[in-house]
Amino acid sequence: MSLYLxxxxxxxxxxxxxxxxxxxxxxxARPDLMLVVVLAWTxxxxxxxxxxxxxxxxxxxDLLSGGPLGAHVLALLAVAxxxxxxxxxxxxxxxxxxxxxxxxxxxxxxxxxxxxLTWTGHVVDWGYAFLxxxxxxxxxxxxxxxxxxxxxxxxxxxLEGEGPRR
Amino acid sequence: xxxxxxxxxxxxxxxxxxxxxLLLLVFSEAGTxxxxxGAFHYVLDPLxxxxxxxxxxxxxxFQMVRDVRELRVRADELxxxxxxxxxxxxxxxxxxxxxxxxxxxxxxxxxxxxxAPLGADVVSRQACDTFPCGDVVGADPNPYLRxxxxxxxxxxxVRVGMPVVSSGAALVGRISETGPRTAKVQLIVDAxxxxxxxxxxxxxxxxxxxxxxxxLRMDYVVHGREAGAAVGDIVLTSGLxxxxxxxxxxxxxxxxxxxxxxxxxxxxxxxxxxFSRLEVVLVLAGFEQISLEEAEDGGGPDEPSAEQPx
Numbered sequence: 001m002s003l004y005l006x007x008x009x010x011x012x013x014x015x016x017x018x019x020x021x022x023x024x025x026x027x028x029a030r031p032d033l034m035l036v037v038v039l040a041w042t043x044x045x046x047x048x049x050x051x052x053x054x055x056x057x058x059x060x061x062d063l064l065s066g067g068p069l070g071a072h073v074l075a076l077l078a079v080a081x082x083x084x085x086x087x088x089x090x091x092x093x094x095x096x097x098x099x100x101x102x103x104x105x106x107x108x109x110x111x112x113x114x115x116x117l118t119w120t121g122h123v124v125d126w127g128y129a130f131l132x133x134x135x136x137x138x139x140x141x142x143x144x145x146x147x148x149x150x151x152x153x154x155x156x157x158x159l160e161g162e163g164p165r166r
Numbered sequence: 167x168x169x170x171x172x173x174x175x176x177x178x179x180x181x182x183x184x185x186x187x188l189l190l191l192v193f194s195e196a197g198t199x200x201x202x203x204g205a206f207h208y209v210l211d212p213l214x215x216x217x218x219x220x221x222x223x224x225x226x227x228f229q230m231v232r233d234v235r236e237l238r239v240r241a242d243e244l245x246x247x248x249x250x251x252x253x254x255x256x257x258x259x260x261x262x263x264x265x266x267x268x269x270x271x272x273x274x275x276x277x278x279x280x281x282a283p284l285g286a287d288v289v290s291r292q293a294c295d296t297f298p299c300g301d302v303v304g305a306d307p308n309p310y311l312r313x314x315x316x317x318x319x320x321x322x323x324v325r326v327g328m329p330v331v332s333s334g335a336a337l338v339g340r341i342s343e344t345g346p347r348t349a350k351v352q353l354i355v356d357a358x359x360x361x362x363x364x365x366x367x368x369x370x371x372x373x374x375x376x377x378x379x380x381x382l383r384m385d386y387v388v389h390g391r392e393a394g395a396a397v398g399d400i401v402l403t404s405g406l407x408x409x410x411x412x413x414x415x416x417x418x419x420x421x422x423x424x425x426x427x428x429x430x431x432x433x434x435x436x437x438x439x440x441f442s443r444l445e446v447v448l449v450l451a452g453f454e455q456i457s458l459e460e461a462e463d464g465g466g467p468d469e470p471s472a473e474q475p476x
Binding site: 011014015016017018019020021022023030032034047048051052054055058059060061062063064065066067068069070071072073074077081110113114116117120122123124125128129132133134137 | 176179180183184186187188189190191192193194195199203206207210213214217218220221303304305306307308309310311313315342343350352357358378379442
């Protein structure tokens with residue numbers, strides 16, 4: 001997908017997450033829209049495009065965040081790397097694989113984010129972060145991921161000519 | 167699976183992007199990316215304002231039940247009235263305590279000159295003529311940090327380190343980063359935030375630090391003082407360190423974890439501000455911080471040093 005389309009789309013996703021979703025809390029879970037979008041795009045289009053989306057999306061989120069620049073970049077790169085693997089292909093229904101990748105990707109995302117925050121001197125209560133923030137957010141990611149994969153699958157098909165060949 | 171694309175994997179791509187991300191992290195922590203991020207902010211800030219406005223108007227569309235809206239307005243009016251009365255009450259108590267202290271001081275150390283503590287004006291929208299007012303335009307997308315983005319920036323004279331308050335002179339946080347037209351505020355409930363504080367009734371001082379769950383804890387309050395902390399006590403900024411004005415309301419004591427064998431008694435503080443409902447804040451741009459060097463030299467706050475982190 002052309003960067004001319006990807007960048008505005010990712011900026012839109014980041015703004016949505018910053019202006020709206022950051023204030024949404026469902027039993028402690030905050031929807032990580034950029035994570036879901038990067039994961040779904042990686043599943044739909046492969047690891048190369050996923051990594052580029054992760055880098056750009058993470059950079060925009062970092063610019064809008066008060067945290068260290070590069071934290072979300074690293075976390076989303078890890079997610080794209082996870083999403084681009086062939087894990088779970090023998091598990092049967094594609095949905096199972098999506099759920100598995102969302103679970104692993106979500107966990108990796110939060111682990112990397114927390115690790116970077118710890119490295120950069122932020123106070124991190126790992127127990128609280130895992131139980132009260134990461135666990136509910138990952139659960140929400142797993143729930144949202146199948147819908148996001150359908151959405152990005154549709155977008156991918158619309159951009160069939162641009163993307164890599166099957 | 168359907169839709170899955172098989173692309174020739176470029177083995178260098180993940181490594182290259184990870185190295186780039188690490189470089190970003192290192193340079194960002196070293197503080198050398200300021201101009202670059204500033205340039206990005208020129209593009210992103212207006213977009214963020216538009217998005218925030220869009221989200222706000224979309225949210226209004228969903229308020230379909232008129233009665234609920236009217237009740238909310240009424241509740242807000244009543245809350246504002248309660249806030250105003252609470253603030254007045256707090257300030258009167260503060261004056262009373264201050265007068266008592268000054269009387270004691272005058273009695274025993276009349277030869278010394280004391281600088282009058284900085285009073286905090288009651289904040290309202292009208293105060294925007296004096297201080298830069300900022301609409302809250304975003305919350306931090308990082309789930310582990312508690313920052314907000316406000317709609318005023320360096321162009322309006324906002325600088326890093328300036329205190330930010332809400333209505334009722336309640337402390338919201340401190341400016342941590344400025345863009346041209348937006349600024350990031352580190353909330354007092356952020357886990358990295360620490361504010362010098364005192365209890366209004368006992369005058370015991372301590373340090374109010376943010377907790378991961380969004381509450382506040384007051385540390386280093388010496389256990390066993392004659393008048394210790396009690397549930398319901400008001401917690402104010404002490405002004406110690408010179409990075410915050412004295413007398414801003416931080417919150418109210420919710421619980422005292424008293425243990426006889428411990429030197430300090432940790433106090434759980436309920437913040438005075440409902441951070442999820444913040445709409446307008448005020449940046450105390452006129453407050454001049456006292457740098458540590460000045461304080462050690464015994465100098466006055468002649469040279470403002472708002473850049474100093476607290």
